[in-house]
Amino acid sequence: MFVINKQEGLIIIGGAEDKKGEKKILKEVCTHIDKNSGLLLIVTVATEKPTEVGNEYSNLFNNMGIEHLSILHVENREDALKTENIELIEKASLIFFTGGDQLRITSILGGTPLYSSMKRKYTEGCVFVGTSAGASVMSNTMIVKGMDDESPRKCTLKMAPGLGLINGVIIDQHFAQRGRVGRLLVGVAENPETLGIGIDEDTSIIVNKENVLRVLGSGAVYVIDGSSISDTNVSEQHQDDMLSIFDVKMHVLKNGDKFDLKTRRPFI
Amino acid sequence: MFVINKQEGLIIIGGAEDKKGEKKILKEVCTHIDKNSGLLLIVTVATEKPTEVGNEYSNLFNNMGIEHLSILHVENREDALKTENIELIEKASLIFFTGGDQLRITSILGGTPLYSSMKRKYTEGCVFVGTSAGASVMSNTMIVKGMDDESPRKCTLKMAPGLGLINGVIIDQHFAQRGRVGRLLVGVAENPETLGIGIDEDTSIIVNKENVLRVLGSGAVYVIDGSSISDTNVSEQHQDDMLSIFDVKMHVLKNGDKFDLKTRRPFI
Numbered sequence: 322m323f324v325i326n327k328q329e330g331l332i333i334i335g336g337a338e339d340k341k342g343e344k345k346i347l348k349e350v351c352t353h354i355d356k357n358s359g360l361l362l363i364v365t366v367a368t369e370k371p372t373e374v375g376n377e378y379s380n381l382f383n384n385m386g387i388e389h390l391s392i393l394h395v396e397n398r399e400d401a402l403k404t405e406n407i408e409l410i411e412k413a414s415l416i417f418f419t420g421g422d423q424l425r426i427t428s429i430l431g432g433t434p435l436y437s438s439m440k441r442k443y444t445e446g447c448v449f450v451g452t453s454a455g456a457s458v459m460s461n462t463m464i465v466k467g468m469d470d471e472s473p474r475k476c477t478l479k480m481a482p483g484l485g486l487i488n489g490v491i492i493d494q495h496f497a498q499r500g501r502v503g504r505l506l507v508g509v510a511e512n513p514e515t516l517g518i519g520i521d522e523d524t525s526i527i528v529n530k531e532n533v534l535r536v537l538g539s540g541a542v543y544v545i546d547g548s549s550i551s552d553t554n555v556s557e558q559h560q561d562d563m564l565s566i567f568d569v570k571m572h573v574l575k576n577g578d579k580f581d582l583k584t585r586r587p588f589i
Numbered sequence: 590m591f592v593i594n595k596q597e598g599l600i601i602i603g604g605a606e607d608k609k610g611e612k613k614i615l616k617e618v619c620t621h622i623d624k625n626s627g628l629l630l631i632v633t634v635a636t637e638k639p640t641e642v643g644n645e646y647s648n649l650f651n652n653m654g655i656e657h658l659s660i661l662h663v664e665n666r667e668d669a670l671k672t673e674n675i676e677l678i679e680k681a682s683l684i685f686f687t688g689g690d691q692l693r694i695t696s697i698l699g700g701t702p703l704y705s706s707m708k709r710k711y712t713e714g715c716v717f718v719g720t721s722a723g724a725s726v727m728s729n730t731m732i733v734k735g736m737d738d739e740s741p742r743k744c745t746l747k748m749a750p751g752l753g754l755i756n757g758v759i760i761d762q763h764f765a766q767r768g769r770v771g772r773l774l775v776g777v778a779e780n781p782e783t784l785g786i787g788i789d790e791d792t793s794i795i796v797n798k799e800n801v802l803r804v805l806g807s808g809a810v811y812v813i814d815g816s817s818i819s820d821t822n823v824s825e826q827h828q829d830d831m832l833s834i835f836d837v838k839m840h841v842l843k844n845g846d847k848f849d850l851k852t853r854r855p856f857i
Contacts, residue, residue, distance in 0.1 A: 398781075398819050424779055424824035432781035432816030462730040462750040465779070480748045481779040482730040482759070491750070511692055511733070511749040513666075513700035548700030551666050556692035 367421025513547025686723025781815025
């Protein structure tokens with residue numbers, strides 16, 4: 322018998338999920354929706370190639386047996402006011418944000434009726450999924466831009482307010498592949514109250530209602546906990562200096578590992 | 590009879606509040622605490638001159654009749670673990686953040702037991718006041734650095750996660766004096782869900798439990814509402830381009846004006 326996992330409302334993917342082989346992550350996404358009756362809505366607002374990207378995911382999910390699929394194209398703020406687009410949100414059981422540019426998502430949707438509908442749907446149990454830019458945007462404060470393959474350097478990180486579907490974390494994606502530990506460390510050092518979560522490509526975290534996440538995918542998930550930081554020069558002058566951070570804690574989680582965001586503890 | 594205003598839990602000051610003349614804002618602060626029994630705690634973590642700044646405010650409040658005053662010096666993360674410092678937070682009726690560097694506040698306090706105590710105290714009704722850097726830090730996402738006296742230009746704004754005592758807004762301070770409308774517009778365009786609030790020097794907003802703010806002080810408070818933005822190039826390429834934003838809404842509020850953060854409407 323087909324059982325939908327109703328306890329897990331948020332799936333965050335580090336980009337470049339497998340689309341040709343086993344497709345483990347996309348298959349997992351399909352277990353969060355009733356294949357015969359639920360509407361899976363693909364939101365392409367992040368990308369400047371909405372048709373191409375939308376069709377690719379639509380074909381993938383269709384081949385996995387999802388019967389009801391729609392693509393929501395929102396290319397500008399006017400589109401986010403249209404009744405037919407808001408109705409699509411209202412009908413959706415699962416909303417999937419593609420990759421692209423995270424600032425496109427917030428700058429086009431922020432403060433619109435469509436965004437209000439999304440937030441309400443989330444509280445009502447609609448499952449939200451995001452990959453790449455769609456992953457970054459899930460937290461309250463999101464990384465927009467930073468140096469890849471660089472040690473942490475002050476003032477190199479650009480952040481902005483995100484969608485706020487998950488609190489107390491900063492998400493980064495394409496993590497090992499683009500050498501992003503430096504930039505995530507800057508974010509955590511700036512406010513160690515916030516956990517840094519770096520997700521590799523073809524890797525995802527699935528977050529349940531109790532704020533416990535589990536890892537699914539072929540890569541790793543890095544959790545950076547700054548609460549133990551004993552000293553850092555992040556706030557001092559000389560912007561171009563390297564950042565020093567003492568005693569930061571990091572967890573590297575693999576497929577199947579879990580992490581409790583409330584207690585900040587990993588477990589199996 | 591002396592009445593404490595228990596309905597207003599957050600006072601956010603745009604910096605450089607009058608300390609020699611009428612001292613309207615600091616006097617207002619004193620109406621939020623029982624002068625004879627409440628402990629007013631001055632938190633100097635933002636500044637690199639904690640003794641000087643702490644003593645200045647301590648003398649000011651003492652001359653206004655506050656009997657119980659303490660200064661909390663937290664100069665590094667180790668200080669934020671000390672029992673005696675946490676006890677000071679526990680005893681406080683009103684916590685006053687001085688100016689300085691907002692990243693010092695979050696990078697030193699974030700993820701520490703002292704910060705947890707503060708957040709709990711806030712939910713229990715302890716009044717929080719912040720001026721300048723202490724103002725910026727109040728929101729979920731805070732402005733750290735940006736260009737003063739400049740038109741909005743992309744990628745010139747540095748933000749980071751703040752203390753999160755007020756949701757859905759970005760606060761900016763020394764607003765007209767340092768020509769900061771450009772940088773606040775960038776922040777709002779990046780996510781128009783977030784209201785921009787720019788507070789002039791010697792000007793404050795006092796926020797009540799119903800998320801209604803009132804303005805007190807000699808300058809203006811600018812509320813930038815991006816929900817009406819019809820188009821912006823904020824998310825597109827070419828980082829050094831000027832930012833274009835169409836149809837942004839702005840309110841300029843003066844002493845006594847009110848603004849409902851829920852409905853996004855000003856009133857008198």
